[in-house]
Amino acid sequence: MAKEFDKKLNDETVYEERLQTAADNFIAAASKLPRVSGCFPPCGFQSAGAVYNCITCQYDSCEFPLDCPVKEIKAMENSRSQMWCEVPFHLPDDMEVIWRFAEEVETQQVDQFKEVTAGVDRLYSIPSTSLHHQGTYQCEIYSGQRSIVRLYYYLTVTPQVVAGHTELQEIFDLSLLPGGQLLPASGGPPRPHLLLPSPLLLTACLTALLLLLFLSLGALYWSSKPEKTSHAEQEDGDEDLGFLKGGKIHVVQ
Numbered sequence: 001m002a003k004e005f006d007k008k009l010n011d012e013t014v015y016e017e018r019l020q021t022a023a024d025n026f027i028a029a030a031s032k033l034p035r036v037s038g039c040f041p042p043c044g045f046q047s048a049g050a051v052y053n054c055i056t057c058q059y060d061s062c063e064f065p066l067d068c069p070v071k072e073i074k075a076m077e078n079s080r081s082q083m084w085c086e087v088p089f090h091l092p093d094d095m096e097v098i099w100r101f102a103e104e105v106e107t108q109q110v111d112q113f114k115e116v117t118a119g120v121d122r123l124y125s126i127p128s129t130s131l132h133h134q135g136t137y138q139c140e141i142y143s144g145q146r147s148i149v150r151l152y153y154y155l156t157v158t159p160q161v162v163a164g165h166t167e168l169q170e171i172f173d174l175s176l177l178p179g180g181q182l183l184p185a186s187g188g189p190p191r192p193h194l195l196l197p198s199p200l201l202l203t204a205c206l207t208a209l210l211l212l213l214f215l216s217l218g219a220l221y222w223s224s225k226p227e228k229t230s231h232a233e234q235e236d237g238d239e240d241l242g243f244l245k246g247g248k249i250h251v252v253q
Contacts, residue, residue: 070152085122085139092143100138106154
C-alpha cells in the first residue's frame with residue numbers, strides 16, 4: 001500500500017478508504033480484548049509488585065498501577081526541596097532511575113517531560129528552590145529496559161515576598177478584631193481568647209508612669225537642697241568662730 005501510494009498508482013480516495021477499513025478492523029478487534037477495571041491510559045500494572053501464590057503456583061498481581069497519582073508538594077522560595085522515589089515493594093538490583101521535569105504544569109503526559117538526571121539515586125534534591133522549579137517531577141524506575149513504576153510530584157513554590165506579606169496581613173487582621181481576640185488556628189483545637197489592653201487603660205498607665213517620674217525627680221531635687229544649705233551655714237559658723245578667736249570680746253555694761 002505504501003509502495004502504491006509513492007508511485008501514485010491509485011487515487012488518494014482509495015487509500016483513505018483502505019486506512020478507514022483498517023482502523024475499523026483494529027477497533028473491532030481491540031473492543032473484544034478484556035480490560036482492567038479502573039485503568040486509564042497508559043494502562044498497566046507493576047510486575048515487580050506481584051506475589052507468588054503457593055496454591056496456584058502462579059504470581060498474583062498486587063495491582064499497583066504503573067503510573068501513580070500525582071502527589072502535591074509545597075515549598076518556600078530559597079528553601080530545600082526533596083522528593084523520594086519510593087515504592088512499597090522490593091526493587092531489583094539492576095534498577096535504573098530517571099527523573100524528568102515538566103515546568104509550570106501539573107500533568108502525567110509523557111511528551112511534556114524533559115529528562116533531568118539518570119542513574120540509581122532515588123532522591124531528587126533542590127538545595128535552593130526558586131520559582132522556575134515549580135512544576136511536575138516524574139520518577140521512573142527501569143529494570144532491563146522495562147519500566148517498573150512511574151511516580152509524579154507536583155511542586156508549588158511560594159515566593160518569599162508573598163509569604164511575608166501574608167504574615168503581615170494576618171497580624172494586621174488580628175489587630176482589628178474586637179477586644180483584641182486572637183482567632184484559633186485553622187484545623188486545630190480552639191485556643192483560649194487572649195485579651196489585649198484597651199487604649200484607655202494604656203493611656204492611664206502611661207500617665208501614671210510620667211507622674212511617678214516627675215515626683216521622683218522632685219524628691220531628688222528637694223533632698224539635695226538642704227545639704228547645700230547646711231553646708232553654707234557651717235561655713236558661716238566657721239568664719240564667726242575664727243573672728244572670735246582672732247579678736248577680743250567687749251562686754252558693754
